[in-house]
Amino acid sequence: MNILKNDEAIQQLKNAKRIAVLTGAGVSAESGIPTFRGEEGLWTKLSPHEMASFEAFYNNTAIVSEWYHHRREIIDKSNPNPGHYALKELQDLTEDFSLITQNVDGLHQRAGSTDVIELHGNIMENYCINCNRQFSHEEFDEIYRHNSNHIPHCFCGGLIRPNVVWFGEQLPEESIKKAYQAAIRSEVFLSVGTSAQVAPASDLPRHAKQNGSYLIEINPNQTAISDIVSLRFEGLSGDILPMFVEDLKEILSNNQQTVR
Ligand code: BV8
Ligand code: ZN
DSSP: OOSOOOHHHHHHHHHOOEEEEEEOHHHHHTTTOOOSSSTTOHHHHSOHHHHSSHHHHHHSHHHHHHHHHHHHHHHHTOOOOHHHHHHHHHHHHOSEEEEEEOOOSOHHHHTTOOSOEETTEEEEEEEETTTOOEEOHHHHHHHHHHOTTOOOBOTTSOBEEEEEOOTTSOOOHHHHHHHHHHHHHOSEEEEESOOOOSTTTTHHHHHHHHTTOEEEEEOSSOOTTGGGOSEEEOSOHHHHHHHHHHHHHHHHHHHHHHHO
């Protein structure tokens, strides 16, 4: 066993049929994608409300569009890391698995995870605020490159925005409903790489715990939920998650031997 020494955790995981995971920017940090609040965070220089809100976009379209274009370029050059792949393995090991992400970079899907619940949308998708026409990453880039003022317009004249949830905007109803259900039904809930500061995503670990889930956190730093978790792994998700999954495989195979 690498890291799972805690008998209670082993007991919980041995029988768990329903596991839910909430991920945040920390899971993508080891892929080279800056987090929001860390030292190199996206929001150390510019506040989220200056950049990630409809008002900011409408009033400073070129600056906000450039910011998203810059982030897409970083993501284009990034790859999933061992933490993403470990979560794909965890999905394959679990009878009823839910991966809920706050990240908009699509790296979970590129690592092979399926049915990912994207609470805050996907930065690679864009749409017209006027006619709702969807633009693929490539289509948008084509328009963006030909707009010297970096104000991307649709063919109908409307502004084109990223398909992400901005502050003050509602989360996609289907996604948040599925996420709440997954949290409440879960027997084990992992909160990985999130400061747990942005609602309503940050409510999910609490709801899981209130409904009897065994709550595990993986984060090098303390967070807004560290005081309520059942088990904390202080470290990088790219290191911890692969070891966690290896230990779980050992637990499950030992369990099968004893059950025979
Ligand atoms: C809504 C998409 C309602 C855009 C994002 C006052 C109090 C409480 C709440 C509010 C309030 N005022 C307003 C609100 C609500 C607001 C909110 O919560 N604000 C916060 C700032 C207080 N929420 C909203 O506005 C949401 N909408 O509530 O609508 C409504 C109802 C009816 C009608 C209309 C509206 C919308 C929120 C979504 C905002 N969009 N992203 C974009 O990306 O540009 S949020 C953005 O920050 C991310 O998507 C992410 O979800 C979020 C949180 O960030 P984290 O993922 O946690 O990242 P962070 O940098 O904070 O932390 C990284 C962590 O990783 C750290 O803990 C670090 O230690 C750790 N780490 C680092 N490296 C590693 C690691 N961990 C593991 N391994 C590593 N290697
Ligand atoms: Zn349009």
